[in-house]
Amino acid sequence: MTRTESPSPKRRGLLRAVSTLLTAALLAVGLSVAGNVATATPAQALCVTPALVGNWSNIDPATNHIVRADIQFFCSDVVTCDADTGICTRPPSYYRIRPFGACVPTACDWGWRNMTAMSDGWQRTQYVYSWATVDVWARTEAWYGRTYLRIWSNTDFTAADGRTDFARDEWFLR
Structure with missing residues (x-):
């Protein structure tokens, strides 16, 4: 049977900081995408004037x-x-x-x-x-x-x- 050691307090603090930063970054990206989708103008297909016209x-x-x-x-x-x-x-x-x-x-x-x-x-x-x-x-x-x-x-x-x-x-x- 293998015994798992718990991380040291220093390592736990580092893991917590990285986890918090990663969560904040993902939340910021998610809010940015949601804001862009909510405020985006509707897509419109435009026809280019053909040479024949x-x-x-x-x-x-x-x-x-x-x-x-x-x-x-x-x-x-x-x-x-x-x-x-x-x-x-x-x-x-x-x-x-x-x-x-x-x-x-x-x-x-x-x-x-x-x-x-x-x-x-x-x-x-x-x-x-x-x-x-x-x-x-x-x-x-x-x-x-x-x-x-x-x-x-x-x-x-x-x-x-x-x-x-x-x-x-x-x-x-x-």
């Missing part, structure tokens, strides 16, 4: 198609959670485009359309008129240190209209 003008002043385009981005940074089911949802973020055609004397406003993100980086939408359907694809590209908007469009005229279908690949700057 802006008011763009065609680099070809003599174009007979799209003279300018406005692009907006709608960020969905709000997540809603159902308290009963625990299911959280967030509507998707999306782009909108508003092209202007080369009409005289002022540019023709095609109107706003929501765009769909494609897997290859393009954003796509469609304009349907009584005389034609126009598919519009947009993305940014960097060339020589500048960011360009590239809009590729395909105009498919109805048979009743009789005009020949055409596609355009146009470049824009802010």
Whole structure:
């Protein structure tokens, strides 16, 4: 049988001091964390403005198609959670485009359309008129240190209209 000796009074005092300091340090850290959590501002997800957003003008002043385009981005940074089911949802973020055609004397406003993100980086939408359907694809590209908007469009005229279908690949700057 082994006999355990009790620590000397000097050693007991040292152990008590270390124990008291350790307890005080842990209490201070705990109170600091609790204070920070209680006074912290709520977290907010912020969307960075994408390069595609802006008011763009065609680099070809003599174009007979799209003279300018406005692009907006709608960020969905709000997540809603159902308290009963625990299911959280967030509507998707999306782009909108508003092209202007080369009409005289002022540019023709095609109107706003929501765009769909494609897997290859393009954003796509469609304009349907009584005389034609126009598919519009947009993305940014960097060339020589500048960011360009590239809009590729395909105009498919109805048979009743009789005009020949055409596609355009146009470049824009802010």
